[in-house]
Structure formats: C-alpha cells, structure tokens
Amino acid sequence: MGMKREQGETIALQALAWLASNEELMPIFMGSTGVSVDDVKNQAGQPEFLLSVLEFITMDDKWIVDCCDALNVPYTTLMEARAALPGGQHMHWT
Template sequence: MNQNAAENIALDAFVWLCAEEDLLPVFLNASGASVDDLRAALSTAQGADPALLGAALDFILMRDETVIACCAALKLQNDRLAQAQAVLAGTAGMHWT
C-alpha cells in the first residue's frame, strides 16, 4: 500500500468515526481534541493532518468490534486499516521475526 492509499483509507475511517455518535465523544475525550480542533486539522492547505488521521486509526484499531464495523461500512478487508496505519507510521516494511 502506498502513502496516498493509506491517507485515503485513514481519511475515510476518520469520516466514519465522526459519524458514529457513540464513538466520536470517546475519541475526543481520549485525544483531548475538540470538534473545532478536528475541523481545523482537516482544513489545512496541505490536506488532513497526518497526526489526526493516525490518531483516528489508532483509536479504531483498539477494538476488534470497531475495526469490523468500520471496515464493513467502508467495504474494506479487516486488515486494511492496520496496513494503512503501518504505512502512515512508517513501519509498513518492518518485520519483527
């Protein structure tokens, strides 16, 4: 997966997260961000803030149920979010064994 594809998946996952009434407040509380912070981070001249996208993916990846729900909504295989997160974090090519 390339950087552009990873950013697109992360942005789609972030938009999904924002639409989830039960999850968005938990994400905001965990991240310390406000809704205004999210809007500002998404409207930069360079596009969405990579740190915000990474934080959203990290949050979604914390629970299997959230991963499954997000991937079902986005019509992605369940491992694609983790792959996108690895690309954004710069760890996509690392092997630990």
Template sequence: MNTRGRLGHDGPLNRDHKLTERQTGALKKPVHNPREVAEIVAIQALGFIAGDPERLGLFLAETGIGPETLRNAASDPQFLASVLDFVMRDDATVTAFAKASELHPTNIAAAHQALGDPKWERDVP
C-alpha cells in the same frame, strides 16, 4: 466505404474535438502511493467515527481536540495515524469500519502501518 453518413459525424475520429477537464476526470491516474491511500482510509475512518455520536465523543475525549478543530486536524498525518490507532484498538470497531467502508480488515491494518512510525531497523555500524 463511406462512414460519414452512418456514424453521423465527420468519420470515426474527429480530431478537432477537444475533451473538457470534466470529461477527462475519470482518466486521471489513480493513487498508488501507499501513504496517500492510507490517508484516504484514515479520512474514511474519521467519517465513520463522526457518524456515531458516542464513538465520536470517546475519540474527542481521548485525543483532546474539540469538534471545532476536527476539520483542521484532519490534514495532519499524525492525527490521521491516531484515527486509525483508535479504530484498530478494538476488534468490534475494526469490523464495523471494514463493513461500512467495504474494506478488508487487513487493508485497514496496512493503512495503519503505513501511517504509523517507520518500521524499526537495527542500527548497523
């Protein structure tokens, strides 16, 4: 059976065709590292905080950073942990962020835990 005429090219597979980086962008491996996912959630939370001037003012006052240093601070994992600390301390804020980000509150809590201090392990002699 000749597929050349029906498919409109040199057969079902054209081996000379090279995919561009833009075309393969969707094929890149998804993020599975819990810490990386938690950082993404924290950055989303920072955007959520920044979207409400009153909430942003409170956050900036509590963290002691200024609006001009906010972008640079966002690359610090400890700062990202403080973002999720701020969101998690109030049920209404967690609920609002969960709704805005379409994340379940337990996912936000898991991200908070992943960015926080390592779980306590007792010292074993």
C-alpha cells in the same frame, strides 16, 4: 508491496468520516485524545492526526469490523493504512 502513503491517508480520512458519524464512539475518541470539533476539522488532513484516528479505531476488534464493514474493505485495511502513514510502522521489540 505495502500500501502507499496516499492510499493510507485516503483510508484514514474515510475512517474519520465513519468515526464522526458514530454518535457513541466519536465522543469517546474526542475525550480520550482531548481534541475538539475544531481540532478535528483543522487537523483532518494531517498525517499525524489521521494516524491517531486509525490507532484509536484499531484498539477494539468490534470497531475495526464495524468500520471496515461500513467502508466495504478487508479487515486488515486499517492496519495497512496505519503502517503507510509516517510513524505508523510497527515497532519490533525483539
């Protein structure tokens, strides 16, 4: 059975905290998504925003490894959390 939405949101919030503490990566996230510091604060509890955080981190294997190592979770956890959030399920094009 997959991860529940609440668990996915918790992991995504932890990933956001990791991202926010990363002085190199956070500005890249903000620049690529167009969010401000206030947007991050105001939207942190929104599943759609949390999904964007997970989608950003999972764009790069190194970011996945660094985040999962910091959170002390298996490397598959971020994708499982992503799938648990609304809109995060994988699309199958076949």
